[in-house]
Amino acid sequence: MAEEAHALAIDQVVQKALDDANVSESDLSAVAVTIGPGLSLCLRVGVHKARKIAKVFHLPIVGVHHMEAHALVSRLVNKDLDYPFLALLISGGHNLLVLAQNLGEYVQLGTTIDDAIGEAYDKSARWLGLDIRKGGGPALEELALEGDPNSINFRVPMRQHKDCNFSYAGLKTQVRLAIESRNLCTDDIPISSATEEDRQLRANIAASFQRIAVLHLEDRCQRAVEWALKMEPSIKHFVVSGGVASNQYVRARLNHIAEKNGLQLVSPPPSLCTDNGNEFVVMSCN
Template structure:
C-alpha cells in the first residue's frame, strides 16, 4: 500500500479457543503478537466448551495485553485505535474481547472497530512478503468455515461457494475423534495419515461430480464411520489407512473446487487461509495446481493460519485508517455472513 497511514493499532482475538493480542504499526508493520492456546483445557472434553473458553479469555487477556505492549515497546497512549473480533464465533468468548477493547478505547479516547474474523483470515497473507495484489481468489478453510471468495478489494467480496454442512476443519476434528485422537484433531489426523496406505481405501470426493463450487463434508464423515464399523478389527493400521483416505478425499475436493474456481473466474492469484491451510499435503496438492494453471498461491505463515490477533490488528488498521469506527453502543455477531461487509470509505 502506498503512503501507509502511521496509525498504531492494537488487535484482540477471542472468537473461540485462542486468546490473541497484537500491535500493528502502519509504517513499521507488525511489532509484536502473542497467542495463548486453550487446547489443553478443552482436550479432556474432545472439543471446545464455550463456558470454559470464555473464562480462559477473561483470565489470560489482560496479562497477554501487557506482555504484547511491552514486547512492542508501545505505551497505551501511543495507540491510535483498537480492533477486536466482533464475529463470527462463540458469543461469550467474543464478548470478552469486545468488552476489553471498547473499554480501553473509551478510556484512551481512540476509535475502536469490530472486525470480521474471516475477513481477517482472508487478509492474513498481506502480512507476508510479497503480499498478494487485488484482485484474487480466496479459499478460506477453518474449523467453522469453508468457502471460496472472489476478492476485488477490501470489503469487495463475492461468495462463490461454501460448505452446506460441516466445514473441512470441523470434519477433520470429528473424524479424528472417531479415530481416538486427542483434540485438536486436525494436526493429529495429519500425522496419523502419514503412516497410512494410500491404496487401501478410496473415499468419495463430495460434490465434485456436479456443477458449482459449494462443499459438503458431513457425508464424508459418515462414510468414514461406516468404514470403521465394517472393519474386521480396529487396529493401528486401519486407523492410519482410514485417516489417509479421509485426508486424501478432503484435499482432492478442495483442489478440484479451486481448479474449477480459477477456470471460472480467470484469476491468477489464489489466497489460502484458515487453520486447514497449514496442512502440508494440501499445500503440496495446491503447488501442483499452481504449476498446471499458472496461478500463484499465497499463504499466511504457519502461526497465522490458526486464530491470531496479528490478522485482526492488520484488518483493523486498514479500516480504521480509512476512517471507519464503531459507535459507543456495541455488540457481537456470532453468525455474520462475509458478503455483508462493505468497502471502507475512500481516503
C-alpha cells in the same frame, strides 16, 4: 464455559501483547477487535475489553471480520499480493471461496452446506483415538503419512453438483462406518496403545480420508479458479489461509491447482494460518 474462559484470560492476554510490544495503552492510536464470525458470547468479551480501552484513552475502535483477516494476513509474506485475487479460507468452522476484488469487496463463490473440512479432520481424529491435544488436524495429518491413501474407497462428495460449495458431513459418516466395520476399539484403545496391525488400519483410514477430503477441495477450487478468471482475468494469486492451510498435503495439492492455472499460491506460514494477532493488525491497518 467458553465465555468464562475468555473473560478470565482477556486482561492478561492484552497485557502480555502490550508488554511484548514494549508499549502501554496510552501509546495506542486505535483498538482493533474481532466482530465476527464466531461464538457471540466469546466475541462479546473482546468487544467489551476493546470498548473499555477505547473509552479510557479516547481511541477509535476498528471492527475486524475474522475471515477477512485470514485472507489479508498473506500480505505479510507476499508484498506483491494485490487485488483482485482468489481466496480459499479453510478452518474448523469455515470453508469459503471468495473473489477478493478490493478491500471490503468480495464475491462469494462457494461455502460449506454443512461441515467444514477442519471439523471433519478433528472429528475423524477423535474417532481414530488420536492424541488431539495439539489439534486433531495435525494429529491426523501425521498418522496419514503411515497409511495407504488408496486402501479405502471413500466417495468424493458432491461431484454431481457443478458448483463451488463444499460438504463434509457425508465423508465424516464414511469414516465412522469404516472404523465400525473393521471393529476398531478406538474409544477404549488410544493410538499410543494400539497393536501394529490396529495402527496400520487407523493410518489407512486417516490417509484415505485425507486424500478424499483434499480431492474435494481440489474439485471446488478448480471450478472457482475458472469462474474467477472469467470475472477478473487479471488475477495472479490464489490465497489459501485458515488453520487447515497449515497442512502440508493440503498446500501441495492446492499449489498444483494454482500452477496448472498459471497462478501463484500464496499461503502464510503455519504460525499465521491459525487465529493470531498479526492478521488483525494487518486488517485494521488496511
